[in-house]
Amino acid sequence: MADFDAIVVGAGCAGSVAAYELAKAGKSVLVVERGNYAGAKNMTGGRIYSHALKEVFPDFEQQAPLERRITHERISLMAPDANFTVDFMSDAMNVPGQDSYSVLRGPFDQWLAEQAEDAGAEFICGIPVEELVMEGSRVRGVRAGEDEITADVVLLCDGVNSLLAEQAVGAARPPASQIAVGIKQTIELPASVITDRVLAGSDDEGAAWLFAGDATKGSFGGGFMYTNRDSISLGIVAGIEATMTHGKAPVYQMLEDLKHHPAVAPLIRGGKVVEHSGHMVPEGGVNIMPALTGDGVLLAGESAMMCVNLGYQVRGMDFAVAAGMHAGREAARALDAGDTSKAGLAGYVAALEDSFVMKDLRQFQKVPAFMEGLDRMFCGYPEMIRDMMNKMFVVDGSPVEPMRKQMMPIVKGMGMMNLFKDVRGAMKAL
Ligand SMILES: Cc1cc2nc3c(=O)[nH]c(=O)nc-3n(C[C@H](O)[C@H](O)[C@H](O)COP(=O)(O)OP(=O)(O)OC[C@H]3O[C@@H](n4cnc5c(N)ncnc54)[C@H](O)[C@@H]3O)c2cc1C
Structure with a gap:
């Protein structure tokens, strides 16, 4: 008999939501997270579109550590000596389920993990899963250091650059042209200063701002800025291949220069950098998506490349939340049916195909090219x-x-x- 009904690898958006659903369905579930706590190693721009979160946690607005509701959408075309910005606001962006919120992954991911823990999931943090325990082509569990822990089903929610996905379903390493690097600084400022500088209505409201052009010195990618309650997240996402082959500056220099651009410098003036972070961003979407299931295993979130960058919209967290929800629910159904083979987990693929996740990823499949x-x-x-x-x-x-x-x-x-x-x-x- 296996040690657990399910093991979830990774306590990001996909992992904690999957664990929450499994625990809620009465399954024994262990989450293994390499960071010292959920969110310790995670990064986003970022803003989460609320619709998927609302389906899992209908009252999340009252409970989750949200920073600000995004009430201003700004897009800039940035030249070295000029900046053209479109600023959009709309009542439609304030309707529950259509709204979006800036988040900081440290507190946000810990809150998600708490929901799973309260539902009965167990967490081990500070331990990376090094490899999967296999029996032929079937996944039987995980190996972390000397420990081998088994489960009837393993959910890979370990994010972009998943070596485990390679082992489980033969996922190919994505080419450099389909991967970007993101770097970010969190810059602390008083809440009211941020509110005034971005012309928000109150300290609960804020802006999402994307910059194309000089932010990446003219190469593929862009700059971003999101207002948190008392900090600003400012960063760069730059295509790895484009930066390597004809980038005019290293990515850290792009960010330094963005901070000094006359359109950005006044926003962060007097602020204190309290965090630097860096992460990969999968940009190929459905074109580089691996198989979503195998015998005894399924993949959710960025381990399956569920992310799109449209230039005016970056989405990964709502995909991860929705995929985690379906993964948890369908894994629980497969456990009830006593069949967690690839065929037994087919309900997960069907549920994703039926949801916005696969529909949107397919809709945008031509965007990367x-x-x-x-x-x-x-x-x-x-x-x-x-x-x-x-x-x-x-x-x-x-x-x-x-x-x-x-x-x-x-x-x-x-x-x-x-x-x-x-x-x-x-x-x-x-
Ligand atoms: C710069 C940047 C800006 C972005 N902006 C936005 C945005 O504004 N809006 C948006 O929706 N999305 C944005 N995204 C994308 C979004 O952050 C991701 O799509 C989302 O975090 C994916 O969630 P996930 O749960 O699949 O993976 P992750 O959040 O990456 O979680 C994976 C977890 O697995 C753990 N893990 C990995 N390997 C192992 C292992 N071997 N053993 C144990 N644990 C392991 C990690 O520590 C981590 O906790 C952005 C991403 C970046 C990098």
């Missing part, structure tokens, strides 16, 4: 917009030409065909 070929978004369009805005807003006393005559040379400089191609490409990919 489109983004990779969209050099002009990072170097070209920001400068074009700057030049157009300069024509509109700079008055120097010289006679003004008709708007069409001012704008056409700038647009033609970029190439009408290029513009047409990129807009058409975006329509097809998004």
